[in-house]
Amino acid sequence: MTRSIDLTRRGALAAGISLAFFGGGAYAAAGDKKLVVFIQRGGADGLSVSPPIGDRNYRPLRGEIAIPDDQALKLDGDFALHPKLTSIYALAQKGQARIAPAVAIPNNQRSHFEAQDVLESGVTQVYGSTSGWLNRTLTAMSGRKFEGMSIGNQAPLILRGPVQAASWSPGPVSRGERLPMILTDLYHNDAVLSRAFASGLETEAMAMTAGATMQSGGARQVAAQGPAAGNAQARQLGTSVAGFMMQPGGPQLVAVSIDGWDTHANQGGVDGTLAGRLAYLDSVVDGLQKGLGAEWNNTIALVVTEFGRTSRINGTRGTDHGNASTAIVMGGTLKPGGIIGDWPTLADGKLNQGRDLASTLDVRGLFKGALSQHLGLDKRQLDTVVFPDSAAIAPATGIA
């Protein structure tokens, strides 16, 4: 992304001139490796995301929220995907989606806020870093002109840090040209405001050519309008994200937050609260994947959460905060293979503290695997800059 403010485009939009596909530069980003990280905030129930249908303890533990065998989308004899994950399942059948069924952050204490902090900061010490690991990836990639962008109106920790990342959410576009120039002057002595504002203006200009056309007030609000409208909006959101990534100077590293996974009560099975969130996620992924077109072959998308949930259904037909959960790894040129990491099983003696799925893979190992094999980051950068003091955590192998 250029660092100057492109007021011409802003002005052109004000005049109602469409700049979509205005030149041959639309595919200038082709060939760049891209990474999208979806964060499921609230602790997604991995045992529902990818039901371990071959584990004989799954159904007894899960009771009424277990996914029936005839409705689970079977990956193999051991694992399936939730019935609402139809697009991701279609990718899996082409070898373009795999699961890591027992991933966890280090030192999980079952607090949403601490766990999200560790997941995004990439350090083991809670509140131990004010920058996120995707931001430090931008630092590590310096010289290769990588850009980061978060989707949503708040800046997530994963992309906060020394490098200014862009951010975007759907909404109306403003008209004026003078005001941005005047404010750029006034923000001159305020480092935080000046760099955020400059980035915002660039993204706004880019949104026009990226076809990022979603209006109104955000995913949560849209989701409240009902599942069908919500899923159409979700698909449009995914398409818009792809639109940005296809722009010249568009972002190669993107973080998308999806809320609503904290299912303590009445979480449902094939249908219900959790199923609705999974349908939403599936639609965003579908929009993104189709929007990227051929660039899907240069993209890896990860779906991760701060922790999984208790393996046993609780007293209010939901699940409480647990440990390991499922991560989903997708991409056009994913290496074929089964699950990433091992399956610890749900046997009595194997559960973490007798209640949660145990972890077989440190989430940093998954991230490191993607960053090394897909983006080509070297071991020294991964072990010291991106995930400090993590030399003991081996990258997951065989991803890309």
Added chain:
Amino acid sequence: MALPDNDTMAAIAVTRFGLGARPGEIDAAKGDPRGWLKSQITAGPADQPPGDLPDSAHRVVANHDAMAERMASRSRPAASTSPGLAPSPMMAGGDAGGLQEEFMARAQLAAGASASFRERWVMFWANHFTVSAAKGEMRPLPGPFEREAIRPRVFGRFENLALASSRHPGMLFYLDQAQSVGPDSLMARSPAKDAVSIDGAKMGLNENFARELLELHTVGIAAGYRQADVTELARALTGWSVGGVQEGGQAGRYMFRPTAHEPGERAVMGKRYRDTGETQAVSIMVDLAGHPATARRIARKLAIHFVSDDPSPVLIGELEKAFTASNGDLGQVAGALIDADEAWAPQAVKFKTPYEFIISAHRALGVAPANAGAIIQPLAGMGQSAFAAPSPKGWPEEAANWASPDGLIKRLNWAEDFAQQVSGGSREPIRIAQETLGARLGPATGAAILAAESRPEALAILLMSPEFQRR
């Protein structure tokens, strides 16, 4: 630490401690900036939003009835199998659960309040004890929760505020406490006999509220409690519930269900508590509220909210001392905040949240929010949907979160619209800027306002200026 000059202190009192200046307010504070703030600390309840708003029980029951009617009119089986232990799902369209009405009343109070430090103090505690409509079925409750549990007690003892929060239907529903049942309680052992059994399903413990009570409302995770402490507190809390719609006068109100209470002694953070039924959890909460870790956490959160995302240890120490010495008297803590020189640093480093931004813009131009949509839509776009904090942790405080590229663009777009619609009377824009920012108005912003080519542009510059965006 040296204090700024008196005029700057007056501007800080109104814009940093308060919700932003209304015309003439900074002048009024110049006589005695600290006294102007302290006069807002009251032994009695804080201000209530205007209008005759129904209480939480009425909100819950009305929402349930509206929902049942709607279901019936669709000739589906009505929601009669549900005893109403949870508020009904929101309705599509209209003002489901009265959320907009509640939010609008609260915004009108904030935009017009003369005691705006007191109102900010309320906002802090409402956010500390977050009850959020981000859970759809919660729409009837965040407004009444704030009015009934928070506002009457914000300058009283922390312990009483925490207890009131914990026994309000809003909190009990939001954190799934209302339906938590002791695994060995009478109710769990014979669910069919109990009128409030949930669809005949197996009932049991839900530890959501217990965990957040420890982690967010009181001691914090640094206090070193374990999973076993969370579970034990959850067991002690069983029975704290809300009346269902078939329970007559109890409907939608706090009630203790003895048959749901887990029998037995409990141990939390190394201390044992006899089974005294309903008061077993009260005893635990009293100890949690008085724990040194709670004093430290509250002190730090207050310093972050009022002064800096990275507050000085001296300031935290003074607030902690006031909290401990007064046994959690929040009026004393507010006084200590005003007395602390560190709270008056001349540099404004706090970045307003979207709600603070929009409310202070209305105050600057001396107008009330025109209608609910005019504030609810833009707030959603800026990432702060009405009464819908993303998690029990509440809205974040840090500039790193709110001063995002997208966040600033959304503010710019709204400021342009708002400045087109609202003239601010006949005052010259530079005069409005002087009244809004006082001694905090810098020369560059003043010059830009004078050089503006239209009144709306001048006002938009004021609203988007770094001095106005920060406090």
